[in-house]
Amino acid sequence: MDLRNRKNEFAPRPDLKIWLDGELVPAGEAKISVFDHGLLYGDGVFEGIRSYNGKIFRCEQHVRRLYDSARAIRLVIPMTPDEITKAMYDTLAGNGLAGKDAYIRLVVTRGVGTLGLSILKTACPSVFVIADQIELYPPALYETGMAVITVPTMRSHPAALSPRIKSLNYLNNILAKIEGQDANAPEAIMLNHLGFVAECTGDNIFVIRDGKLQTPPTSAGILEGVTRDAVIELARKRGMTVEEKDLVRHDLYVVQECFLTGTAAEVIAVTSIDGRPIGDGKPGPITKQLMSDFHALIRAE
Secondary structure, three states: OOHHHHOOOOOOOOOOEEEEOOEEEEHHHOOOOOOEHHHHHOOEEEEEEEEEOOEEOOHHHHHHHHHHHHHHOOOOOOOOHHHHHHHHHHHHHHOOOOOOOEEEEEEEEOOEEOOOOOHHHEOOOOEEEEEEOOOOOOHHHHHHOEEEEEOOOOOOOOOOOOOOOOEOOOHHHHHHHHHHHHOOOOOEEEEOOOOOEEEEOOOEEEEEEOOEEEEOOHHHOOOOOHHHHHHHHHHHHOOOOEEEOOOOHHHHHOOOEEEEEEOOOEEEEEEEEOOEEOOOOOOOHHHHHHHHHHHHHHHHO
């Protein structure tokens, strides 16, 4: 098969506009140089963000995390947080998404540079914003829950590259995703170098045991998810005990409920792990309550 013939198979819709370094341009004209270190080395940072009814959900938290990631890799974003926020709203408006639900991808690259790793030989970083619709999982899975597996690919060692940095290099997650897809699992659970549960390839994980909500701590090698934080807040408002603690695979197998959280995924139940049913094999009552609470929250904020 000539793969070049598949170039347009997943092309963006022709009327999509991209905010790129201060301008809204048609998607087909939004170009990043092949010498940009974001492409050459995965040197850059990004955020995946939701808007509901035209309002960006937890915008300040997402923008703060973007700047934290950038500072951690010594990347100077050539815009203020307010300018970044305006760029996202301009992109929503430019794509007819003002007042609607949408997904935003906000990216900052290191910029054009020489064929070498030095950040001292790069030009001004590029910033671009994509705003479009997204469907991470089929709607039916939100009703039935989904089966996931644990995979051999470990989460990156935090002493090598902190998982708290949302960088453009997602190869670790991609390799784990491939392993999950090879097993017909829509999502995969990654363990850290100590054998503790870290997170999924694109989502944080929660379990419920004896009425307590448990989730891996940041020390396990996870990204501090914005949706994760929101769900923890909602659970505490309901008087639930929330524990951030190390979990092993055995802990996953014996819980009453399990669910995942993420900006794109929102909140989705897990009903099977490594072929073992969770609870009665259906989304549990606490999971469904927190899903409902989250949907109410995103409409209220």
